[in-house]
Amino acid sequence: MNKNIFTKIIKNEISAYKIAETYNHLAFLDIYPLKIGHTLVIPKKENIEKIFSLTKNEFLSIMSFTRKVAIGIEKIIPCNRIGIFVLGFEIPHAHIHLIPMDKESDGDFSKKRIDLSEKYFKILSKKIKKSIEIEK
Template sequence: MNNNIFQKIIKNEILAYKVAENSDHLAFLDIHPMKIGHTLVIPKKSNRDKIFSLSKKEFISIMSFTRKVAIGIENIISCNRIGVFVMGFEIPHVHIHLIPMNKESDVNFTKKRMVLSSKTFQGLSEKIKKSIDALMIPMK
């Protein structure tokens, strides 16, 4: 399996501001967010880099997990919706971007990203994690 940055986060070799985790998936704040609350969702066990190369079961599982994470974010971050983006060019590992949005122009992957303090990341990740944990939706 490729030892990319996501694999290092999964193995706890580098810091990540985790908001949700189960045996198959991990969600954590993007360290270079477009908007406050920008979160990445990844499978822990798959070494695939294209979401549609996941098995049907893996795809349904990650999307179910992603839904719960998105609802948890939306309960904390004031926004019109949570945008869901799958591109995967920058890191060869399936990953889903969840981005709080008020308008389409809020998301531009070529635009300069935000810089936040570790204190801000820590507080935000704790709030989102509590929001997700409080949801009664099973995390598959």
């Protein structure tokens, strides 16, 4: 089976700017963000392409994890709110986008993405990671 990029990140075959992790979930910064702090939250369970294909308990668990991550992001990134988006067309693995937003158009996925340096991503991921309260 061909591994998608999220499976490779889960298995540490490629690096990511991880900000939170549990046995079942992983959150990391999107390397092509719409806004600074744009984060992806994924289940570690493989072969789940759609968020609603998760069992009820898996869905509730990832949403609880996502809430904790969003609260942590909001502590570091000034914004009016954290937007939550579930699209999943680009990668066949269930995932949630968390985007710091000041206006509705900040969630427009057709917009040009922000280009950030590796150094900036490292600093940002460390700051956000420290602000997230996750039980392992």
